[in-house]
Each structure stands twice: as structure tokens, then as C-alpha cells.
Amino acid sequence: MKNHSIYPTIQTFISSNNERELVRFCARQHPADLAAAFEEALTQDMHFVMTRLNPGTASKILSHMAPELQSKLLIVLSDEELSAMIQAMYADDRVDLIRNIPDIRKDRLLHMLAKAERQDILKLESYAEGTAGAIMTSDYAALPADITVREALEKLRLEAPDKETIYYAYVINKNRSLIGSVSLRELILARPETRLQDIMHMEPVRAKVEEDQEEVARKILKYDLLAIPVTNGNEVLVGIITHDDVADVLQEEATEDFHRFGAMSHKVPDLSLNIRDAGFFTMLQKRLPWLLVLVFMNIFSGAGIAVFEDTIAAVVSLVFFLPLLIDSGGNAGSQSATLMVRALAVGDVKLSDWLKLLKREIGVAIGIGLCMGLAVSMIGIFRAGPDVAVVVAMTMVLTVLFGSLVGMSLPFLLTRFRLDPATASAPLITSIADIGGVLIYFSIATWYLKDIIAAAGAA
Amino acid sequence: MKNHSIYPTIQTFISSNNERELVRFCARQHPADLAAAFEEALTQDMHFVMTRLNPGTASKILSHMAPELQSKLLIVLSDEELSAMIQAMYADDRVDLIRNIPDIRKDRLLHMLAKAERQDILKLESYAEGTAGAIMTSDYAALPADITVREALEKLRLEAPDKETIYYAYVINKNRSLIGSVSLRELILARPETRLQDIMHMEPVRAKVEEDQEEVARKILKYDLLAIPVTNGNEVLVGIITHDDVADVLQEEATEDFHRFGAMSHKVPDLSLNIRDAGFFTMLQKRLPWLLVLVFMNIFSGAGIAVFEDTIAAVVSLVFFLPLLIDSGGNAGSQSATLMVRALAVGDVKLSDWLKLLKREIGVAIGIGLCMGLAVSMIGIFRAGPDVAVVVAMTMVLTVLFGSLVGMSLPFLLTRFRLDPATASAPLITSIADIGGVLIYFSIATWYLKDIIAAAGAA
Numbered sequence: 001m002k003n004h005s006i007y008p009t010i011q012t013f014i015s016s017n018n019e020r021e022l023v024r025f026c027a028r029q030h031p032a033d034l035a036a037a038f039e040e041a042l043t044q045d046m047h048f049v050m051t052r053l054n055p056g057t058a059s060k061i062l063s064h065m066a067p068e069l070q071s072k073l074l075i076v077l078s079d080e081e082l083s084a085m086i087q088a089m090y091a092d093d094r095v096d097l098i099r100n101i102p103d104i105r106k107d108r109l110l111h112m113l114a115k116a117e118r119q120d121i122l123k124l125e126s127y128a129e130g131t132a133g134a135i136m137t138s139d140y141a142a143l144p145a146d147i148t149v150r151e152a153l154e155k156l157r158l159e160a161p162d163k164e165t166i167y168y169a170y171v172i173n174k175n176r177s178l179i180g181s182v183s184l185r186e187l188i189l190a191r192p193e194t195r196l197q198d199i200m201h202m203e204p205v206r207a208k209v210e211e212d213q214e215e216v217a218r219k220i221l222k223y224d225l226l227a228i229p230v231t232n233g234n235e236v237l238v239g240i241i242t243h244d245d246v247a248d249v250l251q252e253e254a255t256e257d258f259h260r261f262g263a264m265s266h267k268v269p270d271l272s273l274n275i276r277d278a279g280f281f282t283m284l285q286k287r288l289p290w291l292l293v294l295v296f297m298n299i300f301s302g303a304g305i306a307v308f309e310d311t312i313a314a315v316v317s318l319v320f321f322l323p324l325l326i327d328s329g330g331n332a333g334s335q336s337a338t339l340m341v342r343a344l345a346v347g348d349v350k351l352s353d354w355l356k357l358l359k360r361e362i363g364v365a366i367g368i369g370l371c372m373g374l375a376v377s378m379i380g381i382f383r384a385g386p387d388v389a390v391v392v393a394m395t396m397v398l399t400v401l402f403g404s405l406v407g408m409s410l411p412f413l414l415t416r417f418r419l420d421p422a423t424a425s426a427p428l429i430t431s432i433a434d435i436g437g438v439l440i441y442f443s444i445a446t447w448y449l450k451d452i453i454a455a456a457g458a459a
Numbered sequence: 460m461k462n463h464s465i466y467p468t469i470q471t472f473i474s475s476n477n478e479r480e481l482v483r484f485c486a487r488q489h490p491a492d493l494a495a496a497f498e499e500a501l502t503q504d505m506h507f508v509m510t511r512l513n514p515g516t517a518s519k520i521l522s523h524m525a526p527e528l529q530s531k532l533l534i535v536l537s538d539e540e541l542s543a544m545i546q547a548m549y550a551d552d553r554v555d556l557i558r559n560i561p562d563i564r565k566d567r568l569l570h571m572l573a574k575a576e577r578q579d580i581l582k583l584e585s586y587a588e589g590t591a592g593a594i595m596t597s598d599y600a601a602l603p604a605d606i607t608v609r610e611a612l613e614k615l616r617l618e619a620p621d622k623e624t625i626y627y628a629y630v631i632n633k634n635r636s637l638i639g640s641v642s643l644r645e646l647i648l649a650r651p652e653t654r655l656q657d658i659m660h661m662e663p664v665r666a667k668v669e670e671d672q673e674e675v676a677r678k679i680l681k682y683d684l685l686a687i688p689v690t691n692g693n694e695v696l697v698g699i700i701t702h703d704d705v706a707d708v709l710q711e712e713a714t715e716d717f718h719r720f721g722a723m724s725h726k727v728p729d730l731s732l733n734i735r736d737a738g739f740f741t742m743l744q745k746r747l748p749w750l751l752v753l754v755f756m757n758i759f760s761g762a763g764i765a766v767f768e769d770t771i772a773a774v775v776s777l778v779f780f781l782p783l784l785i786d787s788g789g790n791a792g793s794q795s796a797t798l799m800v801r802a803l804a805v806g807d808v809k810l811s812d813w814l815k816l817l818k819r820e821i822g823v824a825i826g827i828g829l830c831m832g833l834a835v836s837m838i839g840i841f842r843a844g845p846d847v848a849v850v851v852a853m854t855m856v857l858t859v860l861f862g863s864l865v866g867m868s869l870p871f872l873l874t875r876f877r878l879d880p881a882t883a884s885a886p887l888i889t890s891i892a893d894i895g896g897v898l899i900y901f902s903i904a905t906w907y908l909k910d911i912i913a914a915a916g917a918a
Contacts, residue, residue, distance in 0.1 A: 262797025298783035324757035331886040338721025426885035
């Protein structure tokens with residue numbers, strides 16, 4: 001509710017040129033709310049406000065902005081205004097922002113920063129997207145092992161303004177290797193004269209700099225951490241990843257799985273893009289590729305049907321049940337794929353579980369197929385006579401079994417070949433199930449109704 | 460890697476009856492790793508270890524266990540052993556555990572606890588599942604506004620062992636109403652003589668006790684909080700929710716959306732159930748209901764086809780293209796639904812965006828339809844002549860448009876009526892698109908091929 005009144009209030013201050021009240025008002029708002037309010041603001045108003053605030057406040061708002069909104073603001077900010085904000089940002093947010101800036105301007109901006117900061121940015125930026133290195137920050141608190149708790153607390157107090165968190169401190173040796181961790185809570189509870197080495201946790205849980213960001217996120221969840229230290233190949237501490245960045249990673253990964261499972265192309269770089277604002281061509285690029293692949297796969301269903309032209313011509317009522325049968329196989333397959341894709345993604349199921357799950361799947365699919373076969377055969381008798389009803393019922397059991405086995409196995413197969421299991425999308429499973437369904441249906445029909453077909457051919 | 464060696468090591472200590480080394484070894488492991496190691500352990504071994512550890516350590520391991528594993532252990536623990544662990548647990552974990560215990564035993568256990576603890580459990584347990592109240596903890600740090608920073612730090616230090624977090628403290632007035640918040644970092648940086656009222660944040664972001672847990676999770680993410688205070692209708696502070704519980708909520712909600720979108724029933728209570736271990740009947744209950752609903756919907760496709768029996772009998776080659784056309788409509792619809800369901804779930808898109816998105820969807824769908832119509836008409840000419848090719852191409856454009864509009868609008872419609880948008884599952888959209896596709900296809904064919912059909916009828 002609050003958000004809705006922020007921008008109108010800001011506009012009043014701007015139109016009355018009351019800069020002092022404007023700054024005071026903004027200082028009382030949460031940076032995340034201001035960033036949200038700017039979503040609907042005129043660019044010149046946003047520019048006016050951002051350049052009146054001190055760079056510290058402005059940088060916090062900038063960190064909370066969506067990439068599209070950042071880009072809008074970046075265009076109107078001068079290099080001086082922007083570099084002041086960049087300096088005030090946390091190392092990880094800063095790198096996210098820098099990635100959004102065209103190369104020429106980036107070089108100019110980097111040369112306006114101190115050398116140490118420039119090197120820090122270039123180093124963080126060099127890690128591949130999707131790795132721990134790409135989301136970590138270098139603003140962590142590191143302490144030597146031989147100082148006392150009192151000294152450690154004093155050091156954290158002095159460093160607090162520049163660190164992303166002081167609730168965890170990491171203990172390093174002379175080579176900057178990570179040898180322990182200690183929480184602020186533990187420091188506060190310990191006797192002031194104790195040495196860190198006597199209270200620190202040895203061998204703290206850590207992430208490797210090249211580790212997949214999703215793995216890192218799962219580690220933080222598993223161990224209920226506020227932050228996780230990141231080390232390079234030599235066990236040297238190079239950064240930390242905080243809990244808030246991890247929640248974002250899990251959200252992104254879930255969205256990516258969801259989209260992929262809906263047969264959306266992921267070639268288009270758009271994870272940070274709000275679907276509401278995507279343009280015509282972005283949407284076309286995202287959606288068309290898989291649809292075309294699937295259409296050409298479906299030609300096999302058509303070819304399958306062509307083989308059985310005589311059967312269809314003899315018993316046209318078979319066509320009534322075609323959508324129902326092939327859809328049921330596809331639906332059962334989508335269900336199985338849904339369960340497996342998500343379970344593999346969150347780690348509930350492992351590659352080695354395949355055989356065990358396959359056995360259960362066969363049982364469950366036959367159970368489902370029998371229930372559904374019974375249901376449709378009632379309609380079959382009523383609509384097309386007992387012979388067609390038997391064909392429809394038999395087909396139902398086999399198509400549901402076929403669809404389910406494809407749907408549950410394909411995600412495993414993709415995982416086995418190190419591909420994303422979510423590529424086994426609902427539409428892909430449906431199309432494979434359709435081809436199988438067409439062949440099963442008309443094969444059974446041709447065999448079971450051979451007398452009727454022969455009689456029609458003779459007539 | 461480490462996990463794999465935990466249980467074998469434990470077994471060695473048990474068989475050599477070396478309790479002292481066993482306890483020492485377990486103390487060096489993370490409780491989450493021990494909980495994971497017990498997944499493969501014999502129940503008697505798990506019982507042996509858990510009752511040798513002090514209740515504090517044992518309760519931490521218990522909190523990290525999955526519900527099924529907890530149940531296994533609960534059966535073999537005596538009431539005395541269990542109540543000692545319950546006493547040592549955090550309030551929110553304790554309530555999760557208590558929910559897992561049959562009523563008779565629960566009453567017995569509650570009466571073994573102190574009165575204040577018993578009341579706390581009963582109160583937390585009374586909040587409806589899925590609300591802030593159900594996941595909050597009562598182990599928070601609350602401070603009056605008129606004490607100094609020095610006094611506040613001393614108070615936090617004393618309370619630290621019993622609180623889930625001391626990194627945020629909440630400022631309350633005499634009625635226990637929430638009036639401010641202050642972080643431990645701010646306390647450490649402030650001058651010791653300052654009063655809390657002078658440095659606290661006024662009107663901190665909060666959750667209502669009956670608020671949906673997903674909304675609460677999004678607030679914590681938006682404002683990058685470690686914890687959020689929970690208030691009742693009178694603004695009285697009743698609990699806090701910490702960041703780690705929120706990550707679990709988001710994971711659960713994403714899984715729920717994923718399953719629902721794959722047409723899995725959510726009547727079966729199974730969010731905490733690992734899909735790997737679900738039994739035959741659980742799976743049948745989860746999967747069969749929607750499949751049956753969809754099969755009966757598909758009877759409409761069959762009925763649609765029956766109306767056009769003469770058209771099909773006259774031009775049997777039309778059937779070749781049936782799976783391809785209805786699938787394409789379903790696939791395009793699944794894509795649109797995927798995008799909307801996820802965007803509505805994470806809040807990227809609002810109900811009010813529908814008209815704007817509908818306009819774009821019409822443009823994008825026609826674009827996709829034209830590309831795909833062009834592609835299949837090539838095959839159409841080759842396989843069934845130019846007349847059928849024209850029918851197929853026109854149908855493609857219209858079915859893709861129909862499927863896309865249904866796929867994008869249905870999630871909005873469900874949201875409008877306060878239902879879960881993910882109920883617009885891929886299989887449901889596919890079935891609706893199929894019915895539409897059948898009618899569009901054979902209507903166009905009957906109209907465009909009327910001369911051929913009339914000739915066939917005359918022959």
C-alpha cells in the first residue's frame with residue numbers, strides 16, 4: 001500500500017523544488033521501496049532524486065533496481081555521478097551493475113576508480129556466470145587465528161561499515177588460506193581473553209570459486225548459513241556469498257526450470273528480464289524454436305496415420321477417440337516428467353534411483369491405464385460398439401504406460417548426459433507420446449478389427 | 460563426499476562400544492550431516508547415538524531430519540528421552556515436530572514440559588498451515604526503547620543462548636507493540652550511551668500473523684532481511700520468521716506450482732514427502748483425478764469429430780494433420796500458460812496487466828502461427844495437395860492463436876477468482892486447445908473443401 005504514495009509525494013517535492021524535504025523523505029523510505037516506486041516514474045524525476053541523495057543512499061537504491069530500470073537511469077547519469085555511486089556499492093552489486101554497462105563507458109568508469117577497486121571489479125567480473133565466483137562479494141571480514149576475542153570484536157567494529165556482513169568472520173592463516181569460522185554471536189558469548197583458534201569452527205563448510213551457484217545455494221540451505229566462504233584451488237579465501245543472493249539464485253533457477261519445462265528456448269538471455277516488458281521479437285525468439293521442432297516431430301504422427309489409411313476409411317469412428325487416447329498418454333507422461341524434473345532439480349531423486357522408480361512407474365501406469373481404459377470403454381460401447389470399445393480400452397492402457405515411461409525416463413537420460421532434465425518439457429513428452437499413441441492405436445485396431453476392415457475393403 | 464564416511468565410522472564406535480569417542484566424533488560433525496547420514500542407518504543405531512548425545516546436540520540433529528526420518532526415530536524414543544530433546548529445540552522446529560506426533564502421545568509429552576513452554580507450543584500450533592504464524596518462532600529478542608546501547612548489548616549477550624537470532628532486536632513499548640527495530644551491527648557501531656529510541660528504525664517491515672507464508676517470504680527477499688517480525692491484529696509482537704525458514708517456503712511453493720502445473724492433484728498431503736519414497740496408492744491418488752477429468756473433457760473433441768464424419772470420410776488425408784495441428788495449439792498454449800503462471804507466482808505480472816499482455820499475445824501468436832503455417836503447408840502440398848495445404852495453414856494460424864489466448868488468459872482468470880493460477884496446467888490447456896483445434900480444423904475443411912466433399916457424397 002505504502003509504495004503507491006511514494007512517487008506522488010516525490011513529485012510534489014520536485015514541483016515545489018523542495019530539495020531538503022525530498023532528501024529527508026527519501027531517507028525515511030526503504031531503498032527497495034524507492035527502487036519499486038521508480039518503476040513508474042519519469043526518467044528525469046528519477047534522475048533528479050538520485051543525484052540529490054548522497055551516493056551511499058543512491059547506491060543502495062541502485063542495487064535494488066531491476067536491470068531494465070538500472071539501464072534507463074545509467075543513460076542519464078553523468079560519468080561522475082555514476083562513479084560516485086559505484087564506489088559506494090557492495091562489491092557483488094557493483095559487478096552486477098558493471099556487467100550492464102557498454103564496454104567503452106565501462107573502461108572510462110573503471111579509470112575513475114582507485115586501482116584496488118578497479119582490480120577487484122575486474123577480478124570478480126572474470127568468473128563465469130552461474131558459478132560461485134560470479135555472485136560472491138569481496139567485502140568479507142577475515143581475522144587471524146592468534147588474536148583474542150576482544151581484539152576480534154574491536155576489529156569487526158572498525159570494519160563493519162564496509163563489510164556486507166560482520167555476523168560471520170572467517171579465520172585465515174598467513175597464506176590467506178581459510179582455516180576456520182566464527183560467528184559474532186559466539187564472539188559475544190566467549191570470554192574476551194580467549195584466542196580465536198580456541199573457539200573457531202575448524203574446516204568450515206565452503207564453496208569452490210568455480211562451483212555451480214545452485215549447488216552453493218543448496219549448501220547454504222542445508223546448513224542454515226547466513227553466508228558461505230568461497231575459496232580458490234589453493235584453499236585461499238577469495239570471497240563470501242550471503243543468504244540474500246542465494247534466495248535470488250533459487251528463484252532464478254526455479255523460473256528457468258519452469259520455462260524450459262514449458263518448452264521455452266533459453267538461448268535468449270533473459271533471466272533478469274521481466275516477462276511483462278518483453279518485446280514482440282524476444283517472445284518470438286523464446287517460443288518459436290521449440291514449436292517448430294515439435295511440429296516436425298509431429299509429422300511422424302501424420303506418417304503413422306497414413307500407413308493405416310485403409311483402417312480409418314473402414315472404421316471412421318476410430319477417429320473420434322484419437323485425440324482422447326493420444327492426449328491421455330501425453331498427460332500421463334507430462335505428470336511423470338513433472339515429478340522427475342522437479343525431484344532431480346531439488347536433489348530428492350538421484351540418477352541411481354532410476355531402476356527403482358521405473359519399477360514403481362510400471363505398476364502405477366498400468367493402474368492408471370486400467371482405470372482410464374474402463375472409463376472410456378463405457379463411452380466406446382455407447383458411441384461405436386463393443387469392438388471399438390475393446391480397442392480403445394487396450395490402447396488406453398498401453399499409451400498411458402508408454403507415455404509414463406517416456407516421461408519418467410527422459411529426465412534421467414538427459415541428466416545422465418549432463419543436460420538439463422527440464423529439457424524434457426511437457427510439450428516434448430506430449431509429442432513423443434502422440435507418435436507412440438497413434439502407432440499403438442491403429443496397430444491394435446488393424447489387428448483386432450481385421451474382419452470388419454476386410455469386409456469394407458471387399459465392398 | 461564427507462557424508463559417506465559418517466555412518467560407517469559411527470558403526471565402528473557402536474560395535475566397539477566406544478561411547479566416549481562416538482560422542483566426540485559426533486560433536487565435530489555438522490548436525491545437518493548427521494541427520495543426512497541417519498537416512499541410511501539402522502533405526503537402533505540412530506537411537507543409540509541420539510540418546511548418547513546431550514539433548515542440545517540431539518535436538519539440533521532432530522531439527523534437520525526429514526519428517527519421515529523423524530517419525531522413525533520418534534517410535535523408538537522413550538517419552539523422557541523425547542521430551543528432553545523437545546525442551547532443547549527452537550520454538551518453531553519444536554512445533555513442526557509436535558505436529559508429527561499422534562495426539563495421545565502429544566498430550567503426555569506436553570504435560571512433561573514447563574507450563575510456559577506448553578502454552579507457547581499450543582499457541583504456535585494453533586496457527587493455520589501456510590500462514591506466517593505457522594512458521595514463526597517465539598525465540599526472538601525484544602528490547603524497551605528507553606535503554607542505552609550498552610544496556611541493550613548486555614541484554615542480548617545474556618539472552619543469546621536461547622534466541623534464534625540476536626542479529627536483529629525488536630523494540631517494543633509497554634503493551635508489547637512493535638515500535639522499532641535495530642540490528643546488532645548498528646548497536647555495535649553506535650555510541651554506548653545512545654538510547655535505542657534515537658537509533659532504531661521506526662515502522663519496521665513486518666508480517667501479520669495470518670499473512671500467507673509466500674507473501675512473507677517475498678517481503679524478506681525484497682528487503683534483504685535476516686528475519687521479519689510478526690505482529691497480531693493489535694500490532695503486538697508475537698514472533699519472528701528467520702531467513703532460513705523462508706528459503707524452505709519458497710522451495711516448497713515452487714514445487715507445489717510445478718506439480719500443479721503438471722496436473723498433479725494437491726489434495727494428497729505430501730509437500731514434505733520425498734517423491735522417491737511415495738507408495739503406489741499415493742501416486743495413484745496424486746495422478747488419477749486430473750487424468751480422469753481431462754479424459755472426459757476430451758470426449759468433446761471426439762464429439763466434435765463425429766459432427767464432421769462426412770468431411771473425414773470424403774478426405775481421409777485430413778486425419779494425417781490432426782495430431783500435428785491440435786498439438787501445436789496445445790504447445791503454444793502451454794508456453795503462454797508457463798510464462799504467466801510463473802510470472803504471476805513471483806509477482807512479475809499483476810492482474811491489471813492482463814489487457815496489455817493480451818494485445819501482445821495476439822501479435823506474437825499470429826506471428827508464430829504464420830511461421831508454423833508456412834512450414835506445415837509445404838508438407839501439406841507434398842502429402843495431400845494444395846487444397847488441404849491451404850486448410851492446414853489457415854487452421855495452424857487460428858489454433859495457435861486460440862491455444863495461446865486460452866493459455867495466457869486462464870491463469871489470470873483463476874487468479875481473479877482467488878484460485879491458484881498453476882491449476883491452468885499444461886495438460887488442461889492442451890485439452891482445451893484440442894477441442895478448439897478439432898472444431899476449427901474441420902469447420903475450415905468443410906467450408907473450403909465443400910466441392911470435393913459434395914462430389915464424394917454423390918459418388
